[in-house]
Structures are given as structure tokens and as C-alpha cells.
Amino acid sequence: MYGEAFIREYEQIATLGNGWQDIFKKYNITWALIPKGWDLVNALLNQGWKDVYHDDTAIILVQGN
Numbered sequence: 001m002y003g004e005a006f007i008r009e010y011e012q013i014a015t016l017g018n019g020w021q022d023i024f025k026k027y028n029i030t031w032a033l034i035p036k037g038w039d040l041v042n043a044l045l046n047q048g049w050k051d052v053y054h055d056d057t058a059i060i061l062v063q064g065n
Contacts, residue, residue, distance in 0.1 A: 016043055030063040 013020045016039055023029075032049075034041050035058050044061050045051065053060040 014038070014040065016040060021047075032061050034059055034061065 009023050011017070013023055020040075020043075031052075032040075032044065034044075036054065036056065041059055041061065048064040049061040050064040051059060052062050
């Protein structure tokens with residue numbers, strides 16, 4: 001549905017693959033809904049993103065400029 005290139009970018013972000021931050025910039029991603037427990041949550045929090053909502057399933061983060 002989205003094409004192979006898009007799915008590979010998703011995988012690169014989800015696994016914190018080399019250059020995942022560049023994909024966030026490419027798509028101007030300023031908020032994210034992420035399953036709780038993913039390494040991406042801590043990676044974004046370490047870059048200054050803010051936790052605006054979380055529950056037992058997921059977390060919503062916004063870019064904290």
C-alpha cells in the first residue's frame with residue numbers, strides 16, 4: 001500500500017537504524033504515537049522530546065523545541 005521504500009524507512013526508524021533522525025527531518029515529524037517499551041521512546045526523550053500522554057499501551061511524544 002505504501003510501497004517498499006516507505007516501509008523500509010519505517011523499519012529504519014523503528015529499529016533506530018543508521019540515519020533514522022534524517023527520516024524524521026525529511027517528513028517534518030514533530031509528534032509520534034509509539035508503542036510503550038520501544039527503544040525509539042528513550043531515543044526521542046534523550047533528544048528533548050516531551051511525553052504528553054502515556055498509558056499501558058503507548059506513548060505520545062512531541063518535539064520539545
